[in-house]
Amino acid sequence: MSLPLFPLAQRLRIRENQIFLGLTVLIGVIAGLAAVLFTLAIESTQDLLFGFSPSWWRLLVVPLAASLGAGFLLVRFFPEARGSGVPQTEAAFHLEQGIIPARVPIGKFLTGVLCVGSGHSLGREGPSVQIGAGIASAMGRWFKLSPSRVQNLVPVGAAAALSAAFNTPVAAVLFALEEIIGDMNAALIGSTVVASVTAVIVERSILGHDALFRVPAYQLVHPVELIAYGALGVAGGLISLLFCKGLLRARQWFLHMPSRSRLFQPAMGGLFIGILLLFFPEVMGVGYEYVDQALNGGLVWRTMLLLCFAKLAATIISYASGNAGGIFAPSLYLGAMLGGAVGVLVHSFAPFPTGEPGAYALVGMGALFAGIIRAPMTSVFMVFELTQDYQILVPLMVANMLSFLISRRYQPVPIYHALLEQDHIHLPPSGTRLAGGAVRVRQLMTQDITFVPEEASVESAWRLVQAQSAPCLLVGSRPRLVGLVSYPTLQQAMESGKSAEPVSQFLTDGWTHVHPDHSVEVALDRFRQNPGLLPVVSRRETSRVEGVITRQTILNFLESKPEM
Amino acid sequence: MESDRSTQNTQDAPRCSVCGSPLKAGSCPRCGDTGGFQWIRRETLLLVLVAVASVPLYLFTREVAIRNRERKALAATYWHQRGQQQLVSGDTEGAIVSFHRSTVNDRENFQYGLELAKALAAGGYPEEARLALLRLRDSAPEDSEINLQLARLVASRGNVREAVRYYRNALYGVWPTETAAPERREVRKELIEFLLERQERTIALSELLLLSSELPLDSGPHIEVAWLFLRADDSQQALAHFLKALELDPKNETALAGAGESSFYLRDYRNARRYLRAALAQQPSLENASQLLEITDLILSRDPLASRLSLPERHRRLDANFTHALQRLESCMERQTESTEAHVSDLQTLHQEARELQPKLQLRSLRRDPGLINEGVDLAYRILQATHRSCGERSNLDQALVRIGERYQGGET
Numbered sequence: 001m002s003l004p005l006f007p008l009a010q011r012l013r014i015r016e017n018q019i020f021l022g023l024t025v026l027i028g029v030i031a032g033l034a035a036v037l038f039t040l041a042i043e044s045t046q047d048l049l050f051g052f053s054p055s056w057w058r059l060l061v062v063p064l065a066a067s068l069g070a071g072f073l074l075v076r077f078f079p080e081a082r083g084s085g086v087p088q089t090e091a092a093f094h095l096e097q098g099i100i101p102a103r104v105p106i107g108k109f110l111t112g113v114l115c116v117g118s119g120h121s122l123g124r125e126g127p128s129v130q131i132g133a134g135i136a137s138a139m140g141r142w143f144k145l146s147p148s149r150v151q152n153l154v155p156v157g158a159a160a161a162l163s164a165a166f167n168t169p170v171a172a173v174l175f176a177l178e179e180i181i182g183d184m185n186a187a188l189i190g191s192t193v194v195a196s197v198t199a200v201i202v203e204r205s206i207l208g209h210d211a212l213f214r215v216p217a218y219q220l221v222h223p224v225e226l227i228a229y230g231a232l233g234v235a236g237g238l239i240s241l242l243f244c245k246g247l248l249r250a251r252q253w254f255l256h257m258p259s260r261s262r263l264f265q266p267a268m269g270g271l272f273i274g275i276l277l278l279f280f281p282e283v284m285g286v287g288y289e290y291v292d293q294a295l296n297g298g299l300v301w302r303t304m305l306l307l308c309f310a311k312l313a314a315t316i317i318s319y320a321s322g323n324a325g326g327i328f329a330p331s332l333y334l335g336a337m338l339g340g341a342v343g344v345l346v347h348s349f350a351p352f353p354t355g356e357p358g359a360y361a362l363v364g365m366g367a368l369f370a371g372i373i374r375a376p377m378t379s380v381f382m383v384f385e386l387t388q389d390y391q392i393l394v395p396l397m398v399a400n401m402l403s404f405l406i407s408r409r410y411q412p413v414p415i416y417h418a419l420l421e422q423d424h425i426h427l428p429p430s431g432t433r434l435a436g437g438a439v440r441v442r443q444l445m446t447q448d449i450t451f452v453p454e455e456a457s458v459e460s461a462w463r464l465v466q467a468q469s470a471p472c473l474l475v476g477s478r479p480r481l482v483g484l485v486s487y488p489t490l491q492q493a494m495e496s497g498k499s500a501e502p503v504s505q506f507l508t509d510g511w512t513h514v515h516p517d518h519s520v521e522v523a524l525d526r527f528r529q530n531p532g533l534l535p536v537v538s539r540r541e542t543s544r545v546e547g548v549i550t551r552q553t554i555l556n557f558l559e560s561k562p563e564m
Numbered sequence: 565m566e567s568d569r570s571t572q573n574t575q576d577a578p579r580c581s582v583c584g585s586p587l588k589a590g591s592c593p594r595c596g597d598t599g600g601f602q603w604i605r606r607e608t609l610l611l612v613l614v615a616v617a618s619v620p621l622y623l624f625t626r627e628v629a630i631r632n633r634e635r636k637a638l639a640a641t642y643w644h645q646r647g648q649q650q651l652v653s654g655d656t657e658g659a660i661v662s663f664h665r666s667t668v669n670d671r672e673n674f675q676y677g678l679e680l681a682k683a684l685a686a687g688g689y690p691e692e693a694r695l696a697l698l699r700l701r702d703s704a705p706e707d708s709e710i711n712l713q714l715a716r717l718v719a720s721r722g723n724v725r726e727a728v729r730y731y732r733n734a735l736y737g738v739w740p741t742e743t744a745a746p747e748r749r750e751v752r753k754e755l756i757e758f759l760l761e762r763q764e765r766t767i768a769l770s771e772l773l774l775l776s777s778e779l780p781l782d783s784g785p786h787i788e789v790a791w792l793f794l795r796a797d798d799s800q801q802a803l804a805h806f807l808k809a810l811e812l813d814p815k816n817e818t819a820l821a822g823a824g825e826s827s828f829y830l831r832d833y834r835n836a837r838r839y840l841r842a843a844l845a846q847q848p849s850l851e852n853a854s855q856l857l858e859i860t861d862l863i864l865s866r867d868p869l870a871s872r873l874s875l876p877e878r879h880r881r882l883d884a885n886f887t888h889a890l891q892r893l894e895s896c897m898e899r900q901t902e903s904t905e906a907h908v909s910d911l912q913t914l915h916q917e918a919r920e921l922q923p924k925l926q927l928r929s930l931r932r933d934p935g936l937i938n939e940g941v942d943l944a945y946r947i948l949q950a951t952h953r954s955c956g957e958r959s960n961l962d963q964a965l966v967r968i969g970e971r972y973q974g975g976e977t
Contacts, residue, residue, distance in 0.1 A: 019611070040629055043636075044635070143607050206629045216702075289668035293664065296695065357691075
């Protein structure tokens with residue numbers, strides 16, 4: 001009404017693009033401040049709880065007591081704040097349209113400070129990523145941006161927070177693209193760069209321009225030295241594998257414990273850490289001070305090797321028991337200790353001239369990061385950004401690639417995705433999203449599903465399967481799929497006189513599923529592995545059935561889409 | 565464009581002028597635009613508000629950072645002091661841990677880093693200490709203390725070239741002005757001692773000459789330098805500095821003993837005896853001087869080629885010396901099982917030679933052929949050298965006779 005009368009006012013109205021740009025800068029500032037504050041809060045809490053020279057009982061009691069408090073907060077108020085924060089951010093970006101509830105960054109801040117500050121061997125980058133992404137998501141919704149814009153702000157906030165937490169703006173952008181978005185060609189590169197640079201400016205204006213680590217001047221003394229770096233890459237791959245397998249197994253063990261123990265699981269981890277701290281106080285918290293020492297040759301090689309394994313055990317237990325904190329920093333710690341120890345040994349015993357052990361520690365950091373986090377580009381650029389030295393690239397790439405390949409060969413699912421899978425969340429891998437045509441499973445599936453309750457008898461299931469002439473039945477309910485039971489299995493059970501037994505005892509092994517966003521090609525491929533029925537489950541909760549694919553649905557689809 | 569969107573079709577329900585969504589009760593349910601006069605939109609206002617709100621957050625974070633830094637500095641001081649106490653009480657491992665923690669809390673503090681490196685070196689971790697020092701050196705290549713520590717580390721591993729480089733870097737590095745000269749002198753002395761231990765006499769002598777050129781007018785430094793010259797086999801320079809020290813402090817027993825020793829090595833046995841006697845008069849407990857004096861006295865009293873001696877006296881001295889050498893040889897040959905075959909063969913040859921020469925060393929023969937005295941002195945010398953190689957220990961008389969033999973090896977008469 002009034003607008004035509006006031007064209008100037010109309011021109012002054014900013015559009016969503018401009019708001020997005022302004023918001024990107026502001027998110028850089030606020031996420032950067034949040035990340036710096038998070039870092040400082042962890043350090044202050046650690047000082048407060050342990051003092052300069054903690055007594056043995058303090059080392060033992062503080063992690064236990066703090067984890068009890070953290071456990072209460074995590075179970076009652078902030079269940080999304082457990083663990084790293086990176087997988088949750090990825091899930092929010094891919095599955096929740098970037099919506100992260102405002103309580104998540106608050107909860108992550110509090111529990112992260114409590115857990116890492118009380119000595120748990122966890123990192124601050126993962127939580128910072130979730131805090132930054134949460135702030136960005138909340139601000140996007142507060143500014144009432146369109147859902148796609150809100151989704152786009154998640155990696156922007158993550159990059160900004162990581163940039164401020166780790167002081168490497170380029171690596172932070174790459175991490176957001178490579179890990180969070182899963183696409184190095186994403187159109188969001190401009191926004192993430194703006195936010196990342198803004199955040200690092202804020203961080204440096206507060207904490208100073210000193211690099212996170214004092215990095216030794218690197219020099220490849222002799223080409224044969226590449227063999228030593230290759231050996232470091234292999235060792236890094238094996239340690240990465242040990243870490244990933246150990247973490248997943250320990251976490252599975254904790255997840256299988258009765259649900260009422262959830263409240264106390266972080267405290268169980270706290271007790272373990274307390275005992276470990278009595279012998280290895282150096283594994284406490286983030287541990288970057290000791291990474292710096294390893295880089296600058298202040299640690300004895302035996303100590304570094306011991307710390308590598310102590311940190312490995314500490315991080316596995318801290319994380320698996322459900323405390324809040326990441327594995328980004330521990331992976332660098334492990335790499336620095338391993339690399340430092342290898343470096344000293346190579347330097348002392350190699351029959352050829354070698355560089356300083358600090359260079360090996362640096363390459364070790366990249367190798368373990370590539371092996372554990374599985375972001376090889378980020379790992380290369382991160383170390384490059386730390387050193388600002390082109391000479392390190394060749395040995396770094398040799399070690400990183402070897403570590404990455406070994407880790408991928410024996411642990412095909414990346415750790416963040418594997419952790420989500422343990423929580424029954426399946427992220428769409430970039431390969432799946434890009435593969436196949438435009439037709440997706442959701443267009444193919446039917447929602448006309450018959451379930452057999454898991455307590456139903458074999459006889460009732462047999463009658464149902466006969467009545468429907470179905471090759472297979474889903475056991476459970478729509479929100480909770482228990483498994484599949486096939487026609488031949490039921491027939492065999494009936495013939496062997498087990499008609500009264502519950503159907504849940506005759507579930508088919510090795511069945512597979514698809515998600516609604518999978519391509520038809522993937523669905524057809526997986527259909528062959530199942531006994532005539534392919535469940536379509538939610539990515540957010542893999543026990544939730546969203547539909548099924550049967551022979552009939554495929555035929556129907558082909559008839560309706562002859563061009564396929 | 566946006567106003568076009570709201571007015572393009574008057575038949576449609578009214579739409580938001582900003583985002584195009586259908587309006588409800590005059591306002592947009594999506595973006596909250598009321599459609600009224602508002603030249604600053606809600607989002608603009610929010611952007612400004614958030615930007616303003618971030619200022620106190622920034623200031624707060626900065627304050628926390630400053631407090632954090634102060635606390636870390638305190639922690640670093642605490643650990644540094646604790647490390648020093650542990651070092652004093654001999655707990656090097658504990659000190660290493662403490663110094664680690666001090667550097668962890670304040671990694672920019674140069675002194676903490678240096679203490680850590682020293683503790684690592686003292687704790688038997690030379691490689692780690694070297695690396696820690698190299699890191700420190702990166703930031704302060706001219707620092708004399710770091711270069712000195714590096715030199716000591718490298719020296720302990722026997723790398724002469726590197727050690728000399730670091731010692732020289734330390735010498736020409738930056739020292740506190742008030743203590744620069746004595747500190748440099750001490751470092752140069754340390755370098756010289758290292759070089760002498762490693763048998764690098766030539767470099768040691770060049771450093772000694774530099775050191776001697778910057779000595780203060782005090783007997784102590786001159787005496788120290790003189791002893792170093794003596795170790796470097798430059799008895800002439802050593803004597804000069806001992807004499808300079810005696811000029812400054814005529815009754816200094818160390819200088820007297822040193823002058824005596826220097827004169828002894830310069831084969832000026834009369835002056836050696838004079839200085840050594842004077843030194844022992846000042847300080848009778850000087851064991852080395854006492855032994856040297858005894859040898860000097862023996863040299864002076866048993867030299868058959870000394871000037872102004874009668875022939876019978878020469879004969880008497882030669883006979884006594886030769887008899888002693890022969891006895892020594894025979895006693896050594898009795899223990900020949902302990903020696904190597906080559907040594908045994910040498911001793912037997914010498915014994916044969918001595919048995920052949922002994923009858924010729926009569927007074928009459930000496931009158932006829934004074935060259936026999938030289939032959940006798942030379943054989944005694946060779947016998948005592950060989951017995952020393954085969955049987956070890958050497959008495960003062962042995963040493964005196966060797967000195968006499970050496971004196972005439974070059975044809976001196």
